Amino acid sequence: MMHDPEKSLREGSVSEEILQQWEARGIKRRDFLKFCSVMTASLALPASFMGQIAEAIEADNRPPVIWMEFQGCTGDSEAFLRANQPTAAELILDYLSVDYHETIMAAAGHHAEAAKHKTVDEYKGKYIAIVEGSIPMGADGAYCTVAGDSALNIARKVCGNAAATIAVGSCSSYGGIPAAAPNPTGAVSVSEAVPGATVLNLPGCPLNAENLTAAIVHFLTFGKLPATDRFGRPKFAYGKRIHDNCERRGHFDAGQYAEGFGDAGHRQGWCLYKLGCKGPETFHNCPTVRYNEGTSWPIQAGHGCIGCSEPQFWDTMTPFYRRLPQVPGFGIEATADKLGLGLAAATAVAFGAHGVASALRKGDETDTKVKKED
Amino acid sequence: MKTLELRYVWEWPVRLTHWFNVICIIVLSVTGYYIGDPFVSVSSTSSYVMGWMRFLHFVFAYVFTISWVVRLIWMFVGNQYARFPAFAPWASKAGWKNIARTFCYYTFVKKELPHCVGHNALAAMAYSGVFVLFLIQIMTGFALYGQFQPGGFWDGAFGWLLPIFGNQGLRLTHHIVMWLLIGFAIHHVYSGWLMDVKEKNGVMGSIFGGYKFIDPDED
Structure with a gap:
């Protein structure tokens, strides 16, 4: 019809x-x-x-x-x-x-x-x-x-x-x-x-x-x-992510990020992702409905989303100016990336040392001659 | 003087999924790191750097998932070195003996080499762990990916993880497991090189061609 x-x-x-x-x-x-x-x-x-x-x-x-x-x-x-x-x-x-x-x-x-x-x-x-x-x-x-x-x-x-x-x-x-x-x-x-x-x-x-x-x-x-x-x-x-309706989304996809409040990118309205914006994990209609008679909303005003409408808001959305939460059990300055890099470096050092020790070790090698199986 | 014989150990699906995994882990780690921390900023609004990074990440996520599933299937239909019992040495008495022997070799306690046709016991256990980490990456990754469309397929498949771990918890897990896998990759290449040198069994070459040099007495 x-x-x-x-x-x-x-x-x-x-x-x-x-x-x-x-x-x-x-x-x-x-x-x-x-x-x-x-x-x-x-x-x-x-x-x-x-x-x-x-x-x-x-x-x-x-x-x-x-x-x-x-x-x-x-x-x-x-x-x-x-x-x-x-x-x-x-x-x-x-x-x-x-x-x-x-x-x-x-x-x-x-x-x-x-x-x-x-x-x-x-x-x-x-x-x-x-x-x-x-x-x-x-x-x-x-x-x-x-x-x-x-x-x-x-x-x-x-x-x-x-x-x-x-x-x-x-x-x-x-x-x-x-x-x-x-x-x-x-x-x-x-x-x-x-x-x-x-x-x-x-x-x-x-x-x-x-x-x-x-x-x-x-x-x-x-x-x-x-x-x-x-x-x-x-x-x-709450059916759509803030990130998916965000007016700054074009800058996100392009790769244009404000690195600090008041820098050139921030003044040009670039994406606030690197300032800890939680828009990608927050479901709300803020970008379309906005606040105060449709006047503005946090991201329009130049501050990243803090994820205030998500379950476990406060605990999992802090620190507000970083993308990821703290790694449980580690200090305030330890981000997942720093710990990860440390882990990778420690692994490399440990196995490097093991390699040196193994190279110096004599008499554990197989003494061989190859026979072809057929 | 021992006489070793050449034996076909790694069948082609094992080698193929291995190399797919290598490529996927490299691409997914680089693009994934960029998505988490965009280290390159561009000046032109007509660029599409993050867009392409995410596109690559999602495409290789699918490739990686298919590779994982193929390897899972091969755990049931492959040869004895590819099947799942090979990855659970803790389930048998001989496996425990192998664990102890390999551990003593790695920690410089004994000079006697473990000599295994397939994986040595410690390697097999590491791969079991890595296989689980792969699954965690796939599940957390697609749960995060599915957020672009609530009620869609991926949200339906893995969205139930969200109430359990929390949105940010999933992200953090996805991030940390990447670093664990990078740590594993360093260890994996080193151990392969060490055993290649010491056992002279051609283990480094075997992942390309499938053949290893085997001591018939150790079989």
């Missing part, structure tokens, strides 16, 4: 009624359409899904949201509150029912806790739990408590009864910086702390708010979380 672009455009159109409703709420139809098209594109869906997405956002049965913060720095909340796309923050904050968010809620103390418990009880299996920060398992969870209860208990209760849990940022996704060696608090990710929960990981330090919005829109539109890779990350946002 021939593809009919007009048909898909019709299917993708947003009804006049919905547009008028959003206008009545003070959001321009142009901005709303822009938002819907950006979400459709972020989720890698065909344009024909735009109408469906608009309807899903419009629906009255939007689930309540409980946003919990444990061992984190509030960076993900900050990133989310600065969500850029046309009034996305308004859309989500005003029209999703965020019942609990320590940083932005008006209620405090017992009232706030009561609201949280009420949501958990009333909307059991229907609300969305969002977790920011890792969960400490050490000392029976005493390293992080909110309202007298441990992060572990809260997460088990709230995430365990949620329709879906979204782990925002690297700490809640994989443990992040709190879980870096020696991990004094025994920090773990949400999926490790609450093994039974349905968790979507949106790692990044901070996460890209655009990906959170898109994940929520996906949930509203299709009633389930988007498809994930083997690390529980949505494929729409």
Whole structure:
């Protein structure tokens, strides 16, 4: 069957009624359409899904949201509150029912806790739990408590009864910086702390708010979380390597590398590979979506990727200005190449000495005459 | 005075895979080192130095993998010097005797030469280790290669290594094993030369032609 672009455009159109409703709420139809098209594109869906997405956002049965913060720095909340796309923050904050968010809620103390418990009880299996920060398992969870209860208990209760849990940022996704060696608090990710929960990981330090919005829109539109890779990350946002979409990739293939910050190559925008860029081992949509209203992202700004959205971030991505991690058991200055070169040289010296000794040794040679076998 | 006889020891697939491995290890080490640490920088954006290095690395990775698989098959269908029991001297009593004898010769304890038709026991053990290192290189290499296409064939085949070793752990392993293999190559050439000189069994030539000079009494 021939593809009919007009048909898909019709299917993708947003009804006049919905547009008028959003206008009545003070959001321009142009901005709303822009938002819907950006979400459709972020989720890698065909344009024909735009109408469906608009309807899903419009629906009255939007689930309540409980946003919990444990061992984190509030960076993900900050990133989310600065969500850029046309009034996305308004859309989500005003029209999703965020019942609990320590940083932005008006209620405090017992009232706030009561609201949280009420949501958990009333909307059991229907609300969305969002977790920011890792969960400490050490000392029976005493390293992080909110309202007298441990992060572990809260997460088990709230995430365990949620329709879906979204782990925002690297700490809640994989443990992040709190879980870096020696991990004094025994920090773990949400999926490790609450093994039974349905968790979507949106790692990044901070996460890209655009990906959170898109994940929520996906949930509203299709009633389930988007498809994930083997690390529980949505494929729409983490399906490609930074390296493979990098604007400096041409310089990498050519063989043009900045050797130091501020040198001629760096000023000309050459590849940051030799400055320790971790783009080749990091899966994220930073090069296409970027941060802060699409303004920039680390590599565009002239600094290599530090691999903040990968599992085991911090430990395996350091040192930031070298390509490879340290060789375990050796000093800070010992790179794999130095050790390898040392090994090769030591081998050559050892066998050279053995050769000299063997050459001086007499009487071990075979005394021979050759007979041809036939 | 001993009388040695000429015997066909290394069959052609053994020699062929050996030389393919030599070429592959050289090319893969040079290109691989460049990929890890691009020591040549160019001024023209229209160059394609890293591109070609990676292309060569991937092509020779495939060649090396095929060579490894062929040699693996030959471990089951080849002659007694090529089959896998020859690479596990620790599994037999005679093998242990051979290990002790070779060890005593190498460490200057005794002057008596090991004299083996195929590999001596220590060499055979080294090759078993190297064969495993080859496999590690192939698996870690293709796991890293597969990252260009998550969900693709190579990602499906070896991507499961990523959660176990971590992305950077795989890279580090791939890098360190290269150096171990370079160290092995130095030792390998030296030992071959030493035995060629001392045993006068033509071991250096045997990897080209397949024939060694064998003492019939030692058989």
